[in-house]
Amino acid sequence: MAKTKTEYTEDSIRSLDWREHIRLRPGMYIGKLGDGSGQDDGIYVLVKEIIDNSIDEHMMGNGNVIDISISDNKVEVRDYGRGIPLGKVIDCVSKINTGGKYDSGAFQKSVGLNGVGTKAVNALSSYFRVQSIRDGRTKVAEFEKGVLINDHKETKCDQKNGTLMSFIPDDTIFKHFRFIPEYLEDQLWNYAFLNAGLTINYNGKKYYSQNGLLDLLKRKTDEESLRYPIIHLKGHDIEIALTHANQYGEEYYSFVNGQYTTQGGTHLAALKEAVVKTVREFFKKDFDASDIRASIVGAIAVRVQEPVFESQTKTKLGSINAGPDGPAIRTWVNEFVKKELDNYLHKNSAVADALLKRILQSERERKDIAGIKKLANERAKKANLHNKKLRDCRFHFDELNNEKRHDSTLFITEGDSASGSITKSRNVELQAVFSLRGKPLNCFGLTKKIVYENEEFNLLQHALNIEDGLENLRYNRIVIATDADVDGMHIRLLMLTFFLQFFPDLVRNGHLFILETPLFRVRNKKETIYCYSEEEKRAAIKKLGGKPEITRFKGLGEISPDEFGAFIGEDIRLEPILLQKETSIQKLLNYYMGKNTPERQQFIIENLKVEKDLVESDEKDALRKEASVMEI
Template identity: 65%
Template sequence: MNQNTQYTEDNIKTLEWQEHIRIRPGMYIGKLGDGSSPDDGIYILLKEIIDNSIDEYVMGAGRKIDLSLDNTIVKIRDYGRGIPLGKMVDAVSKMNTGGKYDSRAFKKSVGLNGVGTKAVNALSSYFKVKSIRDGFSRYAEFSKGVLTYESPQIESKERKGTEISFEPDFSIFGNFKFRKEYIDKMLKNYVYLNPGLKIFLNGEEYFSENGLQDLLQDNIEGDTIYPIIHLKDEDIEVAFTHSERSQSEAYFSFVNGQHTTQGGTHLNAFKEAFVKTIREFYNKNYDASDIRKSIIAAVSIKIIEPVFESQTKTKLGSSEMGPDLPTIRTYINDFLKKHLDNFLHKNSEAAEALQRKIIISEKERKELSGIQKLARERAKKVSLHNKKLRDCRQHYNDQKSQRKLESTIFITEGDSASGSITKSRDVETQAVFSLRGKPLNCYGLTKKIVYENEEFNLLQSALNIEISLEDLRYNNVVIATDADVDGMHIRLLMITFFLQFFPDLIKNGHLYILQTPLFRVRNKKETRYCYTDEERLKAIHELGKNPEITRFKGLGEISPDEFKNFIGKDIKLEPVMLSKNTPIEELLDFYMGKNTQTRQEFIINNLVIDNF
């Protein structure tokens, strides 16, 4: 018998709780990442701690949460009831221990399995918990989940509550960086869902008075067809309108305060109930796509003991509001049937505007249907032999996939660049789509061009975003072009394509630019890859006399063996971000419209001469 195939008692291992979390972090926080994506692990750690503070607020304890972020160290202080001092250490370091198991204390909480804080503890190089309660306080410190110090209980005049500080472990998360834009969005969602709560981040206040109505108001660009309709009851709140500018559907969905970025049963129920109510109100069998086209909606429900499809809670799997309660589908349908129907009967102007919008959408859909049919047939025919797409095996819209958050598609320029990436990629999670040179400047063009232009149509088909982002096949859509003038132009043209037709792909944090090194500096002992001129000069200084310096002018010049270093665990992605204050029309007109004097001046003033 081969020694390697023996199976004895020595093969059976028992891991400490923190060892299991550190060996299998994906089971607890999804993917790791370096902070360039909003669903990277460092933000999940932050969210797990804030969720506990939010649950205190929901239970009527504490109306303020203070956060401080100092580079890589985070501190969260709430003014809730404080963790019971005798169980404080167990609550953050003993699996299957926590207050959330007692449904009397936390009836509609987000964190129900008692794992979140333990995961943060285990995955942090430094973790400190302090509790102030009943005039006393104590604290404990940990490193990688192991207790290093436990203070005695002392009298305290501080306000009651819990304070947790942590620094994610660099040995697990690599050279990570917290991006304020992502934390900003997270905190805004918390206050939208908890009107009256104040959160402070390094002194900056986050507050909402009108809940989901404020959320939509802050996320709508341009005009709406009718004022935001805002409806709520004890366990449900919805807000929606239709945008004049957007062509796609946009949804924000939440369960017990958790942002379910991938929707779930509650969002599906809302979409179905909305269409049903509209059809019955107008007594017309309108197509569902015409009713929902350009809708922007937010849905929040509270249910007892929610079941999510993973520890990161991005998709709701529950079908019922709670034990012995109606199904989520029935509950949302009954709520909309009553409240939306009443609203439309009382607000005839909004009802008429909504119907006009549906009729216009129906007309546009019928005009496009012939082109769409031909384009789909063409895409289906070539997809079998599509040389543009080298697909991967794991996809973002596959609920059974263990690595769906890692699913990535690289949009490359030319055969040499796509060849290097294709040979060095991870075939499980990384796909490659090759452009045939510079794509069309689609600024100012209608959606019709997406179907008539073969390249755009194939890309739309590869991403699976024709109707909505719900079935997006890749979590990370990465533009990978050379860092020269032509590469920058192609990058701009691709960003224009997404801004013009699929802005929600950018708003939801799926679009990135691949950063690749500009230089390789090496001597006989060491090789350094440099992404900036400053890094090049530093490498030359540190590697001693006359190191060999190579300038990479294009992705195709980097060999596949080297390229795998830049698209593996150390991949550098720069997110393409949009805020509410970014006027898309003005942005596109300035960069991609007619060659104005203003743009010429901007280019001249920002021209960089490379002397290397």
């Protein structure tokens, strides 16, 4: 049968208006979509785009308070800047390439330069409202999915100058979305750290910082584990904070004009290079760069005119100059670090001594595992030719020009039956599967040497490509997929221990998740409902009525591939692994994975419930509900 050719005529050419283009290709404007389970999901980018405008106002000296409220998926941001000129309120939120940031006199060193951000939020929201208050008068406009629905007339107003924007993300684009408070708090703290003197009020909580990046590192680290006090260096348009901890890997936070550049860029590369060069010159010894940077925790913030980012989401800084007539940013950062860090080390000999000890310790550890590392890498290369544990996918997170990269996922499963179900139902373009053989080793308290000695850990490390850091991570989401029984929970804990012990930055950067799978299937001849809790099961039984068939899933292998496809597709439920500010990884692992401490024994005794207790509890709840209904 001959192939039918598609005709290419004048009718094939389409012109999309700004709203249609954003909604058709949202990834070009906000990166990945997601449901809010990842910290770089689109709904957080929408929040950021609106707040960025208020931050730029603050940077220009207009307003030092921003009020934010988020409830029932509705976001409201109120600043006290100059307010949008009333005659341009609608244009500023609905016409591409319209804004005040093209005028470098009105906005210097701002993040939003191309006038796209607010328009993207407008187009991708089921409801969007903008209000500007300016010199005793106000103007309001309302939109639905970018379409103007209410153009209110200018009226008198006695409120303070500024702008109020509110929106509800469109749930046809951000399916089943939810805001995770911890992600929002991290986002807002970053704004506070980078803007000394700015107060952000969010849902009744105040975010404020006096010491910038010094406060950021204090929040991100366990001060007890630091090898020396945080070094804090400030200059004109540049700020740096750094220290060394006892963790594995490197950990960095980089910012440009208040924008968190999660993928780094030229400024971060320059910082890494400059620290190595300065330390070598200070100690007059040619240390290996990896020994100097091992266990480092650092942050850099720069402010430059007309920054060039590698995408609209502004997560990576391109190659630019520090100013219109200034040096290349790499030279600028190098010169600043060389002068200021060298001066600091000369003035603080105790810090210099502690730094030297940390470098020498890293050198010993590196040499200690050099032999086994070489052998393990050779084995891993051979295994990669035919790695039975890994069923790979086509697209990966390290393919920077691929818009599908954010959805690349690796499922870590237990046993052949579970991995078989996922393998048969997965999306082969974006979902890979790594199969564990039984329970992995409890690696708590062991050195990184075990990662190379243990074949399973070594193969997993190579599958993820994280041996030398996260720069070349192959999957954006690493999902632990285990049964919801005691053995499955234990395997889950053992894998969490592995990542927290040796690759904590993988967890801190929001790449690790737990797959939630249904516990029950409730169905009749007309409808099937999958339930993830007892409460959902009771609701399903009530909805279907009669006596529906109830199936309890004890393991992933019991779920057929056809059914499994629904649980790892668009409706996938992922629970992110989050590290709280007050969480000490060492204390956390010691409590759960160390020797049986009295504290843990007491916790188990106090919280132990047998199945009879759980059944009785459910029955009591049901009886209470029946009694309350009868009383009514």
